[in-house]
Amino acid sequence: MNIRKPKRAESYIPTASMADIAFLLIVFFMVTTTITVDRTRVALPTSLERTEVPKDAAVISVEEGGVVHFSDGEEQSRVINMGDVLPAAAFVIEKNSLKWFVIKADGNAEYQHIDRVMEQLRQANVRNIAMLTGQESVG
C-alpha cells in the first residue's frame, strides 16, 4: 500500500518586520544623540550631588595642564588663551545675559586655573555656572 507523504510546509523566517524594528532603533538613537560641542578629554571629578545642565550652555574646558577650550554652545570648542576667557564670555553674555556656562575641568588640574576662569566669568557678569562632574560611586 502506498502511503501518501504529508504535504511539507515551506519553512521560512519572517523578515518583513525586521526593517521596522531596525528603523525604530535608528529613530531612538537619533533622538537620544546630542551633538557635543566639546570633545576635550578630561578626567572629570566625581560628586554625588548632580543636576542636569541646560543643553545649549557655553562650555569652558580646562585640561590638567591649564589649556583652556571655549565653546559658545553652538560652535565646536577651540583652544583659547587663559586671558581671553573674559572677552569670549562677555560676547556670549551680551547676547544672552542668563546663559549657562559649564566648567568642564580635569579633576587633577590645579585650582588656580579654575580660579582664573571663574574670576573672568565673574567680571563678564556671568551668573549661572555649572561644574561638570561624573557619578561618584557610593561606598
Added chain:
Amino acid sequence: MKVSKKKTEPEIPTASMADIAFLLIVFFMITSVFSVTRGMEFQLPPNDKNDAPPDTAEEAIHVHVIPAGADCIFEVDKQQMELADIQIYIEPKLARNPNKFVIIDPDPDAPYRCMVDAFDELKQAQVKNISIPTTAEKAAWGGVL
C-alpha cells in the same frame, strides 16, 4: 487558441531593507559619544564695584582646602577634619541658622577635585549659601579670611 499567461505577483524586494537599516544603526552607534550632561550648579556673585565682603563673612564657616600629596587636607574653621565629618560639623550650625554662609577657600595648587569634593559635601548638607571667592575677591576683602 488559448494562450495561458502566467501572472507574476508584483512585489517590492524588502529583504535588504533590514541590512541597510542595521548598517545605519551601526554607524550611529559608533559615531555617537556619550556626553556627561550633569554637574553641580553654582551662582556667581554679581560683578559690582562694591567688592566689600558680605557682612556675614566673619561668622561664616570657613572650609580651607590644602593640598597634601595626591590628596587634600580639609580645615574647617581651622580644625582639620575628614571629608565625611564636615557634614556632621555643619549640620547643628545650619539647624540654628539655615542661611549660614560657608566659604570654600582652596589653595591655588590644590587639585580641582578636592574643591569639588568639599562643594559636594556642602551641597549634601543642604547649605544654601556657598561662596567660592576668587583670588581677586579675597584680595579685595582684605584680611577677613
